[in-house]
Amino acid sequence: MATTVVNPLREGLRLARTPEPSTIVIFGGSGDLTSRKLMPALYNLALQRLLPATFSIVGAARQPLTDKRYRDELHTAVGEHSRTKPLNEEVWRSFAEHLYFVGTPDERGYDTLGQRLDRLDQDLGTNANRLFYLATPPAAYEPIVKAIGAHGLRGSTGWSRVVIEKPFGRDRESARVLTETIHTVFREDEVFRIDHYLGKETVQNILVMRFANGIFEPLWNRQYVDHVQITVAETIGVEERAGYYEQAGAMRDIVQNHLLQLLALVAMEPPAAFDDKSVRDEKVKVLHALRPVDADRLSDHAIRGQYGRGFVEGVAVPAYREEQGVAKDSRTETYVALKCFVDNWRWEGIPFYMRTGKRLPKRSTEIAIQFRVAPHQVFSREASEGLDPNALVLRIQPDEGVSLKFGAKVPVQGIRIRTVNMDFDYGASFMVDAPDAYETLILDALRGDATLFTRRDEVDQQWAFVDPIIDAWATAPAAPPIYEAGTWGPADADALVTADGRAWRKA
Amino acid sequence: MAQGVTIDAAFWGAEAAGIVALERELKRLRRAQSAHAREQARTVARAAVLNLVVYADRELHARRSAQSISDLASRHPSRAIVLLADRGAHEGAEGRLEMHCHLPTAENATQVCYEQILIRARGDADERLASVVIPLLVPDLPVFLWWTGSPPVAGRAFGQLVGLADRLVVDSADFARPEEMLPAIARISAQARGRFGLTDLNWTRLTPWREIVTSFFDVPAWRPFLDTVTGVRVGFAVDMDGRQILPSQALLFIGWLASRLGWRPIEALAPSEAGGLLFAVARADGARIQIRVRPRFERGLADGDVSGVRIQAERDGQQAEFVIKRQPDPRHQTASVLLGGERRWERTMPLPSFEIVELIGEELAIMGSDPTYEEALAALVRLG
Known part of the structure; x- marks a missing residue:
């Protein structure tokens, strides 16, 4: 386990909240929530210079897409849904360079995803810090969490966390079952249940x-x-x-x-x-x-x-x-x-x-x-x-x-x-x-602060x-x-x- | 009778004879404004979260700062008292104070009303300034003193006004002789501790540079290079003729690195180019670091603004360079990391606006003083 070395320059900076270098993996990466809320939020964080020094975003979804196509689609979506307009093309270009897509139609797709994540860690020194964001319909939560576990997508070093959208279950029993499933891969302190309110x-x-x-x-x-x-x-x-x-x-x-x-x-x-x-x-x-x-x-x-x-x-x-x-x-x-x-x-x-x-x-x-x-x-x-x-x-x-x-x-x-x-x-x-609620919450999740998330x-x-x-x-x-x-x-x-x-x- | 600058009553409002008349005039203006708003079925909130006292010795500066305060009103509504020292007007004559007031409306914030007062001190009226400011301060609100230009550290008016303030705002970018003024500011800041906060807008301009340099070393793989820095180069903007050499901002950046990383002075060397500075300092482990601060002509930058930073380091035989450059369009900066000469990472970020109104706005949101700035200043003074 890598110990965090203190960065002496950080002291006294008003921006004490910058998260550690990391990668965010968005399941449902081509979905509505991603293009309307998550990507605009991430882009606005970049615009405010709140993202970590090295950071990349990997979108995952069933249908295949090239990185280029994915970037183009999100370029349009962010241009439309960002709270700050117009889109700052310089910043977007630099932001999009670290934006990738991996198709996960089957088990092999998850292996590809794992390899991509490992390579990013090596290139960017992100120490396998990973935030998994489940922006899919609720039915997909359990299979995805199981796949994260089965394919070893949690890195060997660094931290891993999972963000789950509402609704969390449809009654007490199903919420409990979902929590049990998640706990086979993530500890409770690694689970971030979103209530965007x-x-x-x-x-x-x-x-x-x-x-x-x-x-x-x-x-x-x-x-x-x-x-x-x-x-x-x-x-x-x-x-x-x-x-x-x-x-x-x-x-x-x-x-x-x-x-x-x-x-x-x-x-x-x-x-x-x-x-x-x-x-x-x-x-x-x-x-x-x-x-x-x-x-x-x-x-x-x-x-x-x-x-x-x-x-x-x-x-x-x-x-x-x-x-x-x-x-x-x-x-x-x-x-x-x-x-x-x-x-x-x-x-x-x-x-x-x-x-x-x-x-x-x-x-x-x-x-x-x-x-x-x-x-x-x-x-x-x-x-x-x-x-x-x-x-x-x-x-x-x-x-x-x-x-x-x-x-x-x-x-x-x-x-x-x-x-x-x-x-x-x-x-x-x-x-x-x-700031938009999603900006606040994504930043908090990257920093590991669960105060504004719902506990089991x-x-x-x-x-x-x-x-x-x-x-x-x-x-x-x-x-x-x-x-x-x-x-x-x-x-x-x-x-x-x-x-x-x-x-x-x-x- | 010799006349000084003419006060534009259309901008500053009508002249009032004394404090009582001024307060009466303000009340009348407020009522007129509410009546006007009521006709349009709006309400006007009288808001003030702070007292802002501005000292200027040129009408142009006074007016420019008044404009900034207007633009800020929506974020930091204040009672603004602008002191214009018009010394040239009545050389030797007895000092006289002249007061004007008006209620400017900020763009997009017509529902917020705030007050701006101009006090012109004609002739040698410095010692009276505090006596007119005191009754005009809104009770219970913090007092910010914004001193444009180089503060006369030993001056009486300065001492009295600082005594009223909870926070002193200066801009070392305006300092004509930074080698004298920066140590003077360091002394003020040492005296200020616990009495008032000190802000240097030039330090605020450095924030994005400090943030990016810091974020390089958040990456675990790059963090060790911070202990093995071998050289630092900082460029700052000058105009084409190289007349205005204002290295304060670049120097503060060096002071900041030195204070955070425990660098000690060795010697100041003669630079090879005009307006440049060359230092040698010692790292915590004693190794020598070469520091070069040099003026560069760059289009679109204000004189004195940092234009680029390059930090070189070597560890276990590997060379590393951490570079931040302004884009040709000065609103962006690009950070890159080179290991062994090969580019490993690059990112372009927007540079926040350095408009004075933005800088002041950011500073007004903060009440306490900034120990990191004080330490940077102290380290800089030691480097000589």
């Missing part, structure tokens, strides 16, 4: 906001918080993903991963440090404390819906069942609203209302902490008419920022109170373009929470209620909140 700047800002500041945390508990609302609203429909979405539904697509991650970040206890173990330990504790939904009284806690026809942003859109690739009698949910409780000291009795859906009126992801009203009303009822309870809203997208709602005196004679917003606009304070026990607990709900819906006699596209979901979802004397926020 965690790569978003504003999602990470939740942790900074909570734990770098002294003023919020004292209020962050059942004593001061009335309830929490988490919204992940999309305006788009199922688009070209019907094949996947019909099997998944909103529960597997958004709730199991993104929504539960947001919940965990909002509800977790302060970690001892910002590192992979401390942060993920705390998140798992929240998921453990999440009260299981009572399947017999499901409609008190979980509401589903499916979009019908309607208008979104002024455009007439078809119903879900009219979308291409969707069954005419599909029972797949495109909307989920949940009322959850985190049974621990901090949150006992405080409801967390969460909702997500497609074809909602606007695209918005936000977390709202709604505080209790002042214990005693000093001002007359007329004066306080315009007063809403205080709320701290963390807007994740669009218009990333934080706002605090509070009452202020209207400048007239006598007392009249109106709710005003104190606004922090992320974009106006830091005009720097935020996290995935396990996430499935443990959603599985019973999915099962109950699957066996329920009724189909999900239809909501009109361009509305905030089915009426039952409103009832979920109004039954407690509360209301959904106007997101």
